Amino acid sequence: MASVFNDYAFAVQYEQRHVNGGSLYHTFAKDSLQLLIPQTGLRVMDLGCGTGISTTTLFDVLNPSQVVGADKSQAFLDIARLKFGFEPVYADQVLDALVEFNPSDDFLKGKIAAGNLLTHLKKSRAVYSLVNDRVAFHVADASAVSAVSDALFDVVFANQVFHWFRRFNVSPGDINKEYEQAVLQAVRSSLHSQGTFVFNTTGADFTFADDQKNKMHMIHHPFYKVFMQQVYGALGTPVPKQHQVLNHHEIMKVMDENGFCVKTVQEKVYRKSAESLLETCVIGAHMQIFQKSGIDVHIDDRKKMLSEAIRRAMDSDTLNATPVFETGVHYIVEKA
Structure with missing residues (x-):
């Protein structure tokens, strides 16, 4: 299966x-990091740093002495390297991806605001290149991040x-906890004895129950329902949504099983714009539906399938x- 994470056009999009x-x-x-007690000289690992959105936020909020993005x-x-003034690998x-970049299919133009990406990257570079002696980036799977640095965080x-x-095995609902445990143990071994694991998740309070609170969640929005029906129809199979988030009880249990103690939990409700919902379908579906399900669909076919699903959802006028x-639920966790 061709990974969406190896697609430069997707990274730019x-x-x-x-x-x-x-x-x-x-x-x-920002909301997660602001829960930390302000300290100077922090050494931070940015796990799953992606294009550097969280990395720049780390410098905005914590001003750490060093950040290692993995x-x-x-x-x-x-x-991410471009933002901090480094030459891309x-x-x-x-x-090429930047020059050829088209923010969306023609039928979505005017519905998704296309900011000037090059200007955005140049502005980021002007600010964050000033601290690039305090940041480094490494290609590493989350289960192997303890190897990116000899020093603890x-x-x-x-x-x-x-x-x-x-992760999940091929059989629906058959949980494979080995990877989850490997990641959390890698995180644990990367921290000082008094170190802190800070993370957040969406839907940790979402129980898939039929009540008013749960009906506010994105997966119950009529537009999203039409979109997913089209995707499922094209795939010939549903992708169980329950497999994509852990509720709060599960997270607490997983932390305890892996030698962590939850110190702070803060729940916040965020309102998404209609444009943001559309973007979630356009961008997030690549990762969530295909990458996590393991369904073998070529990247080009995936793009066509999702474009058609978006087109049908737009026609529904919902x-x-x-x-x-x-x-959003924000967690501050320490070693037990």
């Missing part, structure tokens, strides 16, 4: 999603990454039908 602040990634990162995608890391592929930060830790809310 992913970053485009954040140019106009349409995503909650930066807000989630991600499995060189394509995403090359965007595969510069030609990044530049004061903080390991995982912004909107936790839902990737749990994008602005009801408000969309997303629950």
Whole structure:
């Protein structure tokens, strides 16, 4: 299966999603980090740093002495490297993707605001290149991050990454906890004895019950339902949504099983714009539906399938039908 994480065009499109602040990634990162007691000289690992959204937020909020960003995608890391004034590892592929970049299919133009991505990256570079002597990026799977540095960390930060830790076998509902345990043990061994694991997740309070609170969640929005029906129809099989998030009880149990003690939990409700919902379908579906399900669909076929699903959902005229809310739960965790 061709990984979406190796697609430079997708990495560029992913970053485009954040140019106009349409995503909650930066807000989630800021809200998590502000729960920490201010300290100087922190050494931080940014686990699953992606295109560097969480990395720049770390410098904005904590001003750490050193940040090590780790991600499995060189394509995403090359965007992060650009922000901090480094040369991308595969510069030609990044530049080609930037030059050829089209923010969306023609039928979506005017519905998704296309900010100037090059201007955005230049502005980021002007600010964060000033601290690039305090940041380094490494290609690493989350289960192997303890090998990226010989020195231990004061903080390991995982912004909107936790839902990737749990994997599933081919049989529906058959949980494979080995990877989740490997990741959390790698995090644990990367921390000082008094170190802190900071992470957040969406939907940790979401029980899939039929009540008013749960009906506010994105997966119950009529636009999203039409979109997913089209995707399922094209695939010939549903992708169980329950497999993509852990509820709060499960997270507490997993932390205890892996030698962590939860110190702080804060729940916040965020309102998503209609544009943000549309972008979630366009961008997030690549990762959530295909990458996590393991369904073998070529990247080009995947793009066509999702474009058609978006087109059908747009025809349903439901994008602005009801408000969309997303629950974020922020955790501060220490070694037990």
